[in-house]
Amino acid sequence: MTENSPTKISISRAQIILIVVINALLIVLITGFTLQVVVSARGFRFDFYPRWVGAQAFWRGQMPYDAEVTEEIQRGMFGRVLPPGSDQQNSAYPAYTSLLLAPIMLLPASIAIALWAALQFFSIVWTIGIWIFILKWRPPPWLLGVLTLGFLLVFRHSINLFVLAQFTGTILLMFSLAVLLLLNGHDRWAGVVLACSTIPPTIAVPLGLALLVAYALRGRFQGLMAFIITIGALVAITTIQIGWWIPNFVDVLGQYAQYARPIWAANLIGNPVLRIFFVAGAVAVCFWTFLNFWRNPDRERQIELAITLMIAVVMLIPQTGSYYMVLLIPPLLACIYRAQILPEKWLIWLACGLAVISPWIYWQTSGESAQSEALLLPLHVGIIWYVVYFRYWSSAAKQALEYQPNTAKQALQDQSSTTR
Secondary structure, three states: OOOOOOOOOOOOHHHHHHHHHHHHHHHHHHHHHHHHHHHHHHOOOOOHHHHHHHHHHHHOOOOOOOHHHHHHHHHHHHOOOOOOOOOOOOOOOOOOHHHHOHHHHOOOHHHHHHHHHHHHHHHHHHHHHHHHHHHOOOOOHHHHHHHHHHHHHHOHHHHHHHHHOOOHHHHHHHHHHHHHHHHOOOHHHHHHHHHHOOOOHHHHHHHHHHHHHHHHHOOOOHHHHHHHHHHHHHHHHHHHHHOOOHHHHHHHHHHHHHHHOOEOHHHHOOOHHHHHHHHHHHHHHHHHHHHHHHHOOOHHHHHHHHHHHHHHHHHHOOEOOHHHHHHHHHHHHHHHHHHHHOOOHHHHHHHHHHHHHHHHHHHHOOOHHHHOHHHHHHHHHHHHHHHHHHHHHHHHHHHHHHHHHHHHHHHHHHHHHHHO
């Protein structure tokens, strides 16, 4: 068996129970640590807090986007009402956030924040585990430890997820779970999971829809239909509770875009011609990857489609925060995995390591240099991915050519033995 040969990874029921128990205990420990150390130091200045206050209003039957709810958020976070020109910290997420996260939202604010931060922390760990299954990879324990610690504690954006109690970790986790479900033919569940990942929707909706539409165009419509039905059900239930909230949400979202000033990677390219080539090139790569998937939707092509979409969505959709860069973790994992059969694997692993460390370098800079990460980091990972892609398939083709003569020779020998 070659180093990259796919192997079936199976887990017994006892092992699953043990993993669940260990994870539950670790979540309790991390939640306790976060509550005593992080929350006590920062108060309610977390990205989760506005959603928590909005949920309290929702369950009272009040619109989470009302001005008095926004003022309540500001007083809780900063002890005062903020001036109009600053980030208002609105509850700028869909109203069904309160429904999907109800068990957490019903907890006291400090405990809810600590628990959500712990879940963001573990979303990185669980995502790594899911992609180990997706790739059918058995990395040695030392490498698995290095990968987990590197993506969890060295990659700056994973730390940001935890410190800010952000939401992008759950987007990453649910998208990864949906990819695994699609690979195993559970399209309906994948659609439901992707619908539930749309908090916030700005990245999750385009990412989930792009994946499900690609499968629908290949004749697998159930995932897309499940996504649409789930979103429709969530909107209907929340509308019964607080009334038709979509216009208010869109209005708050527009206000948020004005003072949050989202960064679009293409805008960081000064030359308009190069900017057009950048966008056109990213779209062309996505289309080419889709064509490969459409012609031959085997397991490898499905994985390549998901990886390409994660890189493309970070490149092409404006971002309100750099924490969306955690979507680049699965592409880096796939590069490290595929590089194993390549002669230049150590060079590729070094390039992946630099991608993990580089956010700290961008963070130390200021102004436009710091913003350049929105362009350079996904471009960095995208280049690694496509270098590995072409080298991987050329190497695989070469191995196949080397194997075929030996197979033919063995077949002739077997035939000769049978004749005798």
